[in-house]
Amino acid sequence: MATIEDKVIEIIARESGLERTKISAGSTLKDLEIASLDFVQIMFAIEEEFKIYLPTNDPRAETGTVASLIAEIERQIAAKSA
């Protein structure tokens, strides 16, 4: 079964057009040069995939790492099932 990390990297690759191999947990969205429109598409796809909401007002989200994004997704999934 695909992990959350696999799914997130898959989504980022699909929405940004980047090669999967270029994306790792340690990369920041800023380093990957994700444009702001791609960013909102990625957030939308993640929210749809995991049936969660991600905070809209986190100023670090757009520049943070893939790992921190995954951590946030895990928090939201946990909050939902709690």
Next chain:
Amino acid sequence: MDRVVITGAGCISALGPDLASTWAGMRDGRSAIATLEGLPLERMRVTIGGQVRGFDPSRHFHEKKLPLYDRFTQFALVAAREAVKQSGLTLSGELARHCAVIVATGIGGQTTQDDGFKRLYAENADRIPPLSVPRAMPSAATSHVTMEFGLRGPAFGVTSACASSNHALAVAFDMVRLGRVPAALAGGSEACLTFGTIKSWEALRVMSPDGCRPFCRDRHGMVLGEGAGMFLLEPLKAARARGARPLAELVGAGMSADAGDIVAPSVDGAATAIAAALADAGLAPERVGYINAHGTGTPANDPAETKAIRQVFGRHADRLAVSSTKAVHGHALGAAGAIELVAVLGALREGLIPPTAGFTEADPECDLDYVPNQARRVPIEAALSNSFAFGGLNCVLALKRVEP
């Protein structure tokens, strides 16, 4: 070319049902942004807005006419009536035959669209109310304003997202100064606080869940508003001849397109429009005392607008006042420029600059004088009103005080 003055103004906004209450709210920095009413908030992430409250359409319109009017048309009519009344102009004869009507809107009759589609998709009804098309069309407000006053000159809607109102006023200004029309009734209207529209904005992730704080370090987005502003424009000499007291002179308009990004702002595009407005007005930058900023409170807009102002004004940028009244009435999209023109008229007439309300802490990237929290008494000779839309469509108006 004729000099053009504004002799009548009308407004309805979250701050109040008319010009005086809207200006008072801006001047006092009293925020009308609050929890939205009449919407399924449990399904929404963003639950605040600058909503027009206590508006009872049946007090303004005949029951036979009301089914024809979407909420954005209602707002336009209310504001237009106030503007015409204040102008003291009798709209009849040759004047009515040639007077222009230009009403901007960003998205038109959204209430009608939302209600109709809800029936169709959610309630599985097979019919949509029969007046949906003439209610929802973005030019509906213009049409109803022409009918209300019997105005038969050039009439159309204008749309450029968040700059729509300024573009409408710029076009009306040109028509009057070129002598193409003897007067124009122009402005903008928006009623965008519907479930569908708010959800669309929510998805774009540019909305603040807790307030609009333009130019502040802790700003994190815009807050939607609604309402309308309408203005009666006529040649200065005609106004003088009939003994009217102009509210301000419209002296220039500057327009540009970024030709860049569909959402990200451009410093150069904004600066080009500001510089063009000054050039059109023949106004030296040093004479501008106040700029009503676009100031949406998004992370992207405010530093870009700050840089654009610096680029055009150079050292004078540190001597002029800049404020965003969106902090108190929200971003009314296609009506934004029209509602914000109320702030400019007030500043010019009363020598009182409305503050950027709810100002918390300065952002190093936004380093102008934003008139935080308290209105400032200072005589203003000339002022600008900025509107920079999504899609890179920019329009800046330049106005001057008229001595009474």
